[in-house]
Amino acid sequence: MLTEEELKEIDEHVKQYPQKRAACIEALKVVQRKRRWISDENLKDIAGVLDMTTDELDSVATFYNLVFRKPVGRHVILICDSVSCWVMGFEKILDHIQNKLGIKYGETTPDDKFTLLPIPCLGTCDHAPALMIDNDLHRDLSVEKIDEILEKYK
Amino acid sequence: MEKPLTKNIDFNRRPLNLKDYEKAGGYQSVKKVLKELGPKQVQQIVKDSNLKGRGGAGFGTGMKWGFVPMGDDAPKPKYLVCNADEMEPGTFKDRLLLEGDPHQLIEGMIVSAYAIQATTAYIFLRWAYKVSASLLEKSIAEAYEAGYLGKNILGSGYNLDMHLHTSVGRYMCGEETGLLNALEGKRAQPRVKPPFPQVCGLFGKPTIVNNVETLSNIPHIVNNGAAWFKGLSLSDEGGTKLYGVSGKVKKPGAWELPLGVTGRELIFEHAGGMQDGVKFKGALPGGASTDFLIEEHLDAKMDFSSLQKFGSRLGTGTMIILDDKTCPVGMLHNMQHFFAQESCGWCTPCRDGLPWVEKILKSIEDGKGKMEDLDTLSFHTHYLGPGNTFCALAPGAMEPLQSSLKYFKDDYEKHIKEQRCPWK
Numbered sequence: 001m002l003t004e005e006e007l008k009e010i011d012e013h014v015k016q017y018p019q020k021r022a023a024c025i026e027a028l029k030v031v032q033r034k035r036r037w038i039s040d041e042n043l044k045d046i047a048g049v050l051d052m053t054t055d056e057l058d059s060v061a062t063f064y065n066l067v068f069r070k071p072v073g074r075h076v077i078l079i080c081d082s083v084s085c086w087v088m089g090f091e092k093i094l095d096h097i098q099n100k101l102g103i104k105y106g107e108t109t110p111d112d113k114f115t116l117l118p119i120p121c122l123g124t125c126d127h128a129p130a131l132m133i134d135n136d137l138h139r140d141l142s143v144e145k146i147d148e149i150l151e152k153y154k
Numbered sequence: 155m156e157k158p159l160t161k162n163i164d165f166n167r168r169p170l171n172l173k174d175y176e177k178a179g180g181y182q183s184v185k186k187v188l189k190e191l192g193p194k195q196v197q198q199i200v201k202d203s204n205l206k207g208r209g210g211a212g213f214g215t216g217m218k219w220g221f222v223p224m225g226d227d228a229p230k231p232k233y234l235v236c237n238a239d240e241m242e243p244g245t246f247k248d249r250l251l252l253e254g255d256p257h258q259l260i261e262g263m264i265v266s267a268y269a270i271q272a273t274t275a276y277i278f279l280r281w282a283y284k285v286s287a288s289l290l291e292k293s294i295a296e297a298y299e300a301g302y303l304g305k306n307i308l309g310s311g312y313n314l315d316m317h318l319h320t321s322v323g324r325y326m327c328g329e330e331t332g333l334l335n336a337l338e339g340k341r342a343q344p345r346v347k348p349p350f351p352q353v354c355g356l357f358g359k360p361t362i363v364n365n366v367e368t369l370s371n372i373p374h375i376v377n378n379g380a381a382w383f384k385g386l387s388l389s390d391e392g393g394t395k396l397y398g399v400s401g402k403v404k405k406p407g408a409w410e411l412p413l414g415v416t417g418r419e420l421i422f423e424h425a426g427g428m429q430d431g432v433k434f435k436g437a438l439p440g441g442a443s444t445d446f447l448i449e450e451h452l453d454a455k456m457d458f459s460s461l462q463k464f465g466s467r468l469g470t471g472t473m474i475i476l477d478d479k480t481c482p483v484g485m486l487h488n489m490q491h492f493f494a495q496e497s498c499g500w501c502t503p504c505r506d507g508l509p510w511v512e513k514i515l516k517s518i519e520d521g522k523g524k525m526e527d528l529d530t531l532s533f534h535t536h537y538l539g540p541g542n543t544f545c546a547l548a549p550g551a552m553e554p555l556q557s558s559l560k561y562f563k564d565d566y567e568k569h570i571k572e573q574r575c576p577w578k
Contacts, residue, residue, distance in 0.1 A: 065323035082243040125400035
């Protein structure tokens with residue numbers, strides 16, 4: 001069941017478009033913000049609100065990189081694997097994170113703290129390598145900096 | 155040297171709020187067009203300025219606007235959409251305008267929307283630009299409060315609503331028609347053209363999609379005129395351009411410069427030259443989907459027509475440098491992995507061809523390549539080239555591949571002969 005608050009927020013987005021379904025990406029974001037990921041039940045509820053079938057909404061949800069249809073940890077690490085970050089040595093940063101946290105791409109740490117995912121270019125190539133954790137952008141990364149950055153997240 | 159786009163930008167302070175932006179001459183162009191100019195006149199000024207779209211394709215902005223049906227019989231509502239998806243790898247120029255001077259973009263959008271008589275405008279922003287999102291929300295609210303947006307703007311009778319849409323990520327959203335599908339709450343697959351969006355776009359209505367940098371230029375063109383705009387440039391194409399450089403240079407960054415500076419100036423003056431211990435080997439002039447330039451091309455003007463002479467193109471104007479200590483095959487593998495992953499899967503050549511290319515590059519890089527692999531790669535550059543796919547994604551992916559096969563052939567052959575990556 002979606003909360004009253006979620007329904008109200010979705011309704012605000014619906015008002016910005018001439019068709020209800022146009023707000024579906026915003027609606028997925030509203031629900032994911034509170035619950036971290038979109039379960040089958042959430043999907044069905046959102047589809048119902050927007051007069052879409054569950055399959056129609058799932059075809060949208062699974063198309064985009066940042067709608068999570070599987071559970072993720074409290075913090076999602078999105079590491080840029082695109083060309084400028086690659087030239088500037090992102091692979092060393094990736095190896096270090098994987099070794100330190102003991103997880104590979106797509107996995108979550110056993111304490112449910114971090115999920116690690118690759119992400120295309122973050123648009124900060126003059127400060128490569130870069131990654132995002134939740135809403136925070138971290139740039140000009142080095143192996144030493146990574147330890148310090150990960151400490152900040154509880 | 156005049157820098158109209160970045161004159162208000164100073165990252166040591168917060169971007170200008172509406173009041174300070176107005177004090178710096180902001181929103182003058184909105185007042186000017188609503189009082190003095192008809193929509194067609196605004197279109198003509200932009201057409202005369204020879205402003206070419208700054209998203210990468212370089213299509214004339216005024217000409218694009220000219221395809222929108224005008225007059226009382228035109229379908230309504232019409233839409234203006236700002237493409238702020240900036241997902242081309244190696245591109246970080248629109249971020250500068252979004253985070254540095256959000257009101258400039260909003261002003262440009264109001265004038266542009268008026269020129270095509272659109273009554274709703276959307277900013278399609280990529281998810282990663284969190285700072286831009288909050289700045290734009292705040293700035294749009296300020297513009298509503300000051301009467302620059304909403305009903306009967308400045309008493310002119312013209313109405314315009316503006317909304318921010320933040321995406322959930324996918325390279326295809328940067329493609330004009332893919333973006334429109336995404337805005338409608340669908341998968342960001344490309345649409346068949348014609349009909350072009352100018353006639354049948356968002357929700358089936360006439361729609362213009364313009365890039366952030368393109369729209370940010372509009373207030374200055376309207377205020378100062380087409381001749382002034384043309385005079386900013388070192389080329390016969392008008393204006394300044396945001397150029398950028400990333401890779402192993404001393405001072406990577408983005409700068410507003412006259413359109414038509416050379417690659418050499420960009421790399422060796424503005425970006426401070428190569429880092430100690432590495433040499434320049436090649437450059438992608440405008441993002442991952444442009445053809446490599448090499449040393450002999452660096453004295454050419456970085457504008458839309460000059461780079462075409464070498465089989466490349468300006469693209470987004472943000473350069474990615476390949477140095478002699480970085481493996482070109484590895485770099486190509488990285489980019490083709492990106493393109494294969496971001497293919498929407500709609501048309502077969504792109505969906506099946508790109509992963510094939512990626513696999514071949516991986517096997518060459520891992521020391522398992524065969525000489526005939528180079529023929530297979532070369533075959534793909536034609537088979538996935540212009541005219542054989544539904545949109546420009548795969549042809550774009552083939553640009554760095556075809557030019558790397560031309561300029562760095564020795565490096566590919568060395569990988570295959572030695573059955574290893576010489577850079578590892």
